[in-house]
Amino acid sequence: xxxxxxxxxxxxxxxxxxxxxxxxxxxxxxxxxxxxxxxxxxxxxxxxxxxxxxxxxxxxxxxxxxxxxxxxxxxxxxxxxxxxxxxxxxxxxxxxxxxxxxxxxxxxxxxxxxxxxxxxxxxxxxxxx
Numbered sequence: 001x002x003x004x005x006x007x008x009x010x011x012x013x014x015x016x017x018x019x020x021x022x023x024x025x026x027x028x029x030x031x032x033x034x035x036x037x038x039x040x041x042x043x044x045x046x047x048x049x050x051x052x053x054x055x056x057x058x059x060x061x062x063x064x065x066x067x068x069x070x071x072x073x074x075x076x077x078x079x080x081x082x083x084x085x086x087x088x089x090x091x092x093x094x095x096x097x098x099x100x101x102x103x104x105x106x107x108x109x110x111x112x113x114x115x116x117x118x119x120x121x122x123x124x125x126x127x128x129x
Contacts, residue, residue, distance in 0.1 A: 069108030
């Protein structure tokens with residue numbers, strides 16, 4: 001496997017997770033449309049950013065242990081559909097949110113597989129090089 005392919009497999013899930021966290025944090029901005037006081041708005045903003053914080057924490061744990069990312073993001077994708085089903089969202093909402101998390105999970109899986117193959121072939125993993 002070429003170094004550029006290994007680099008792509010290493011960085012793709014991490015960059016997509018950061019982009020997903022940024023995307024999900026955009027939904028928290030609707031708290032500024034409400035006319036509440038400063039503390040109420042701040043509390044609402046923090047509450048709306050909990051999913052973003054969760055994604056960031058998962059990324060920190062999955063950065064070097066890709067299997068955590070595989071399990072966590074697949075679990076979050078399934079949990080999102082189960083919890084949010086029947087709330088009147090169009091189907092594309094489920095595809096965008098859960099699909100992105102499933103894609104991240106698959107990419108972490110491929111990154112994990114690449115790391116295992118590199119170890120068995122006697123190569124150093126990309127981030128250690």
